[in-house]
Amino acid sequence: MNKEDYIAVFDSGVGGISVLRHLRSLMPGERYLYFGDSANAPYGTKTREQVRDLTFAAVENLFARGIKALVIACNTATSVAIGELREAYPDRILVGIEPALKLAADHFPGGRIGVMATPITLREEKFECLMRRYDTSCRVYKLPAPGLVELIEAGRGNSPEAEKLLHSLLDPYAGKLDAVVLGCTHYPFATRAISRVVGEQVLLLDGGEGTARETRRRLEEAGLLSRGPGEIRIENSRADDALLQLSRDLLES
Numbered sequence: 114m115n116k117e118d119y120i121a122v123f124d125s126g127v128g129g130i131s132v133l134r135h136l137r138s139l140m141p142g143e144r145y146l147y148f149g150d151s152a153n154a155p156y157g158t159k160t161r162e163q164v165r166d167l168t169f170a171a172v173e174n175l176f177a178r179g180i181k182a183l184v185i186a187c188n189t190a191t192s193v194a195i196g197e198l199r200e201a202y203p204d205r206i207l208v209g210i211e212p213a214l215k216l217a218a219d220h221f222p223g224g225r226i227g228v229m230a231t232p233i234t235l236r237e238e239k240f241e242c243l244m245r246r247y248d249t250s251c252r253v254y255k256l257p258a259p260g261l262v263e264l265i266e267a268g269r270g271n272s273p274e275a276e277k278l279l280h281s282l283l284d285p286y287a288g289k290l291d292a293v294v295l296g297c298t299h300y301p302f303a304t305r306a307i308s309r310v311v312g313e314q315v316l317l318l319d320g321g322e323g324t325a326r327e328t329r330r331r332l333e334e335a336g337l338l339s340r341g342p343g344e345i346r347i348e349n350s351r352a353d354d355a356l357l358q359l360s361r362d363l364l365e366s
């Protein structure tokens with residue numbers, strides 16, 4: 114491994130681009146290899162075995178390509194597979210993401226916090242543990258949002274259709290939330306629609322920046338930070354020019 118190697122960023126689709134934006138702004142001199150598995154998205158409504166196997170297949174492939182670090186920019190894949198991945202690759206720099214519940218609880222001690230995430234993330238033991246740490250001091254609501262990832266993958270995260278779906282999911286919580294944690298890396302690409310539905314006064318938070326900081330910390334510790342020139346390569350399991358263009362548009366959004 115050397116400083117010139119890539120930092121790989123993996124997600125089930127285009128969602129991890131929201132994390133890549135934070136990585137790039139924190140470490141602009143790095144070379145990034147983004148891999149989205151849109152051919153198999155969404156992960157969040159599959160079985161945990163399916164998500165585990167898809168994640169391992171993608172990670173094995175990326176590690177075989179001479180990368181210096183891997184960011185699992187997917188809450189769903191992290192919640193299912195990070196423990197097993199750390200056992201399989203004990204010597205590699207591997208950073209996951211989790212819903213930013215701590216950040217929300219720090220902002221609103223004793224507050225009312227909704228966590229939007231995929232059905233799998235909210236069902237997994239990892240999230241249960243996280244929730245137990247905060248649901249005595251805060252009121253935490255689980256807000257699964259099936260269907261939203263598909264719209265974002267189609268570039269329609271802030272469309273009237275997305276807003277309609279969000280109304281059906283979130284209207285029961287109107288006026289009851291101080292903050293909404295975006296616990297799926299796709300959801301930052303639907304923030305305008307989410308804000309219109311829950312109210313502009315509700316703070317939206319995600320874990321992308323924390324993940325980028327942790328990645329920088331790990332690289333610094335290993336002496337692997339690069340000063341550039343920076344580069345971003347975007348690849349996807351769905352060979353589709355429109356999807357690659359959408360990925361680049363989201364990166365600059």
Ligand code: DGL
Nearest residue numbers: 128155156157188189298
């Ligand atoms: N972007 C992923 C996450 O952070 C999941 C999206 C999907 O369901 O594929 O959870």
